[in-house]
Amino acid sequence: MTTRINAVPRAVPAEEVQVPFADCYITAAAQNAALRVLRSGWVTTGREVAAFEGEFAGYVGADHAIAVSSCTHGIELALRSYGLPRGSLVLTSTMTFCGAVQAIVHAGLQPVLVDVDAITGMPTPATVRDAVRAFGQPAAMTVVHWAGDLADVPALAEAAGLTLDQVVVDAAHAIGTYEGSTPIGSQCGATCFSFYATKNLPLGEGGMITTDNADRAGWLHQARLHGMTADAWRRYLPGGSWRYDVAEAGLKANMTDIQAAMGRAQLTHLPRWQERRAQIAARYDLQLSTLPAVALPHRPAPGTGTHAWHLYPIRLAAGIERDEVIAELAARGVGTSVHFIPVHQLTYFGQVASIPPSGMSGADALFDQLLSLPIHPRLTDGQIDAVCAALADATLRRFSRKGAE
Incomplete structure (x- = not known):
């Protein structure tokens, strides 16, 4: 049976969904x-x-x-x-x-x-x-x-x-x-x-x-x-x-x-769980690919390998305040996270690690844009759609406002 994937995110009232970022499922x-x-x-x-x-x-x-x-x-x-x-x-x-x-x-x-x-x-x-x-x-x-x-x-x-x-x-x-x-x-x-x-x-x-x-x-x-x-x-x-x-x-x-x-x-459950993670990533891909303020996660080039989809880290467009988006998604019952704070930005490692004098421009630029969406095998299609709808609302409004400035 093939499940139809909605190409356009549907607005979902907050009371309809609670989507945890992670789920430690012990069978x-x-x-x-x-x-x-x-x-x-x-x-x-x-x-x-x-x-x-x-x-x-x-x-x-x-x-x-x-x-x-x-x-x-x-x-x-x-x-x-x-x-x-x-x-x-x-x-x-x-x-x-x-x-x-x-x-x-x-x-x-x-x-x-x-x-x-x-x-x-x-x-x-x-x-x-x-x-x-x-x-x-x-x-x-x-x-x-x-x-x-x-x-x-x-x-x-x-x-x-x-x-x-x-x-x-x-x-x-x-x-x-x-x-x-x-x-x-x-x-x-x-x-x-x-x-x-x-x-x-x-x-x-x-x-x-x-x-x-x-x-x-x-x-x-x-x-x-x-x-x-x-x-x-x-x-x-x-x-x-x-x-x-x-x-x-x-x-x-x-x-x-x-x-x-x-x-x-x-x-014994891992192959099935991995299948589900790939399905979730594909559903996110289809619904989020049209959002102008969202860049999809990188993945291996065709034929070179397979992504495990432990995380689904999107990148928000420059000028979109990531923490504001996190707060709005949380208000709608959607858990998110950020992976990771670059190590060179943490106090202890600034003291004990060797950091090239050329700096960490790639990591710094990426960190400001990063947002990890929920991805775990027990997510339902309805929950995925709700995440996409909430993210669309949060980013489109800010993207339009940014364009008007």
Whole structure:
């Protein structure tokens, strides 16, 4: 059955709709899985984590997966696994979540912020080369597939003078992003995913590191739990030994069996959820493409890859006050957000990160225009239409007023 998409947004009274920006939907199967673990007598890292790791690795086509407490800890551990000298330079986009840069700092490394293209929201080879000219050859780089769009990782690595093995991919937005017909997860030295409450595979908290490097995977499995050579589950199994060693510094960054059991159940729904996200993006595209004050999100060129649609970030025309639009949408029951405040605009990172003297003009220009609309699998067509109608009202009136000035 084909659902007709209204090309012209319909005005919807505020009382008819409440549209949350995000929705942490935990399926009944995932709830039951959590209860099963709670009743089992073993709730921390154990069989469920091992099973989730295997299933997730299979889903993204990686040889190894290491479950961790968050994507942030995943990035830190992945960088630590490289064994870089303290203070080594690590390139990272300024248009990312602050935690991704905190991870570099916590790994004892020096973040070098890279400007982005004002349309894609991601670094370009030119902005990468600018950062390298300013501060010298980096030891590694983190690359974010921002909003679920496809970053050109090989081109960025080449511009930085790095191999793909020296790249840590921040795939917090990219469960469901494909490069060609290959899912993100096995192309670089390590790839880090997020299961935060708003993500495409929501557990509330949690993360996963994937890699094809067996030695790195072994190191990460130990490092995520204090660097111990044997975790509690294996020590307490019948016949297990209580002895263990700690060869180097690790973190307390393990995932629990409760989260992993939920993750295994949620993972079975992910293909259908991704289909729905693509449908929502298409419905937004059709209704918003005629609005003169709205630019649609960037997406991969045909045949190059697939957008995960973790976010649907529109850009408002210059002169349209973004925060006024946010307030008007909120008054009509529509939740929105902004992704992200560029890292170089945050006080702490102005003190600890290296920022090219040429500035961050692309990120600054983009930030003033950005507005993320609701996109999650349980949005109804009626809710999508209501968002489009509210946005049309809020922007057309301001665009007309701007033109008359």
